[in-house]
Amino acid sequence: MSIVLLAKDLGLSVSTVSRALNGYTDVAESTRERVSARAKEIGYRPNPGARRLKSGTTSAVGVVLPAASSSGQVVDAMYSSLLGGVANEIEPAGYHLLAMMQTRHDPVREAAFYDNFIKGSWVDALLIVRTRVHDPRIEAARKAHMPFVTYGRTESKEPYAWVDTDNEKAFHLAATRLLDFGHRRIAFLNGPEEYYFAQLRHRGYIRAFTDRGLTADSTLILHGEVTEESGHVLCRSLLIRNPAPTAIVCATDAMAFGAIAACRERGLRVGSDISIIGYGNSSASAYCHPPLTTVEHQVFENGRHVGQALIRLLRKEIKPADVHYLEPVVLVPRNSDGPLSATSA
Amino acid sequence: MSIVLLAKDLGLSVSTVSRALNGYTDVAESTRERVSARAKEIGYRPNPGARRLKSGTTSAVGVVLPAASSSGQVVDAMYSSLLGGVANEIEPAGYHLLAMMQTRHDPVREAAFYDNFIKGSWVDALLIVRTRVHDPRIEAARKAHMPFVTYGRTESKEPYAWVDTDNEKAFHLAATRLLDFGHRRIAFLNGPEEYYFAQLRHRGYIRAFTDRGLTADSTLILHGEVTEESGHVLCRSLLIRNPAPTAIVCATDAMAFGAIAACRERGLRVGSDISIIGYGNSSASAYCHPPLTTVEHQVFENGRHVGQALIRLLRKEIKPADVHYLEPVVLVPRNSDGPLSATSA
DNA sequence: CAAAATTACAAAAACGTTTCTGTCAATGCT
């Protein structure tokens, strides 16, 4: 069912039908209605390939799914929600989401991958996730004049479009809460150093100490994957120290679960003997034992902001320098932390 | 950089260059090498839109992300892994993954959605997830001659391509283990009835009883979303009964976490006072308290099988009737279950 | 009222491929 058949059926020229369907002003309102009515009737759908060839646009936004760990087998579960939020916003605007997979954690191949993808004109815009402190992907997209939004920020001289959560404030809040409880030996199970979010969280954690004239003990800051496994081994290494930390703030709820398990193995009661704060407010965090004090993080909602930004960028309603969304931070107090007890001090 | 520039550069005709690049036999081996060498040199990439228009193929596989709950805001975290596995397999073959979002849980709109998508020739093949007992999407894809693989099975007279986990065996195993422990009042927190996986799990659970001449108490079978929240409220409703169940098998680890929380609220020690078995072997299941007895479920790996099936289907190397992959079942015993204690009996 | 402007449509080129058909030389066969 092509446009030429539709035109023939209507007794109009192909160009008029095309212009009618695409909202041009030089077609009479009456014929426009006649055209769209008949189009719907016989189920005409413009061929995306032809449209794409002619107009040079793809109606697609690209994203590459990063493997969560070095194993390359896992994808961070968070991306389900993020992509869901993005798709939710871009689809009403006629865009689809094209997902690729980054199988290996290899900077050289990554550059070639992105280059191939951008130059191949597969998508009209890009969503860049898991931003690193210095991220070459941003330069690559800018050079190719490909609109993009990053989820997470990066160090860049040029302005760019980003959506992010307030990592610094979140961990400032968490550490401050623990300091208020009287804790001083507060460990920090952070994510991999190369990611910018880890850097920002580090900054917030440090600032909580300096804000009250204290200095953080840098030996209590550990880096690792944001998984239960990693949280478990990292926390174990912390607990055999002397003196051991009296509180731990974790980069994700998953890490916190691992840490809680490690504490339990040592006979420590989480919430009284030791305090633990997570991040993400995952649904599990409300049902674990003890219920986890954590920081709200609405990934689906952030995805919606990304999608909106993408659309407005594609429509040139806004400049990259003007799209910044910083998710506000809310701490969710539960029972995994508390005042420094006499015993642990 | 189009093929005509490349042809001009090489002093060959466009058709010869095209045929050289696409592996036709009527081009000399020497020229083929010359062409591909020069193509790589000047960075020629066939325009996907043009190729798509001419050949009618899109190099894309479609999948629609179902909203997890009726709220329509959440996407099941499992899909990250599944899509990761799929992408991992189809990308080396030159295919991408096109993801859409099903915002509403509405059968009528769903049909229109799929119809629009299939007819619109956006993708070469489809991945259908969250199969229901009777699933109209399968008939729609078949009618449109669109190759497809389902993740999860359905009731269908005609053969079709599917990848699934052995739901029936998994819950037969879990229930049998609890029966072996001496439990008889074994509740089942199942997923929504409309999904076929729930039906199969039900069947396995029932068969565990009948296999040893027992009959399951149907009032102990509850249906709900596969979330912590749902597991929590369902389990609570179970525990106020008299007599209460002495064991619970859950459709997912998440449900089990909710159930564990409900038990703890009632002062029940999970693993001795009451037994709980989950499903999925999520990373959290190993670190919660008590560590959860569960059933292995490798979603990424299943995704890879889906991807392979899709590729072989697209290459017509195999017929839909011949692609069936049933993930083997392995029970992971941990500490959340145990023998029926004298007190609870 | 003639000229200019506007309205509503049509013709045709173009996007960059793929593939069908054609051609010419070289080779094989009887």
Added chain:
DNA sequence: AGCATTGACAGAAACGTTTTTGTAATTTTG
């Protein structure tokens, strides 16, 4: 030698749109 076959390439149409340009008829303007 004469004819059919094969090998290696070229020409040209076609895929289904969008968009530039063109052109009548109608309306507005001075």
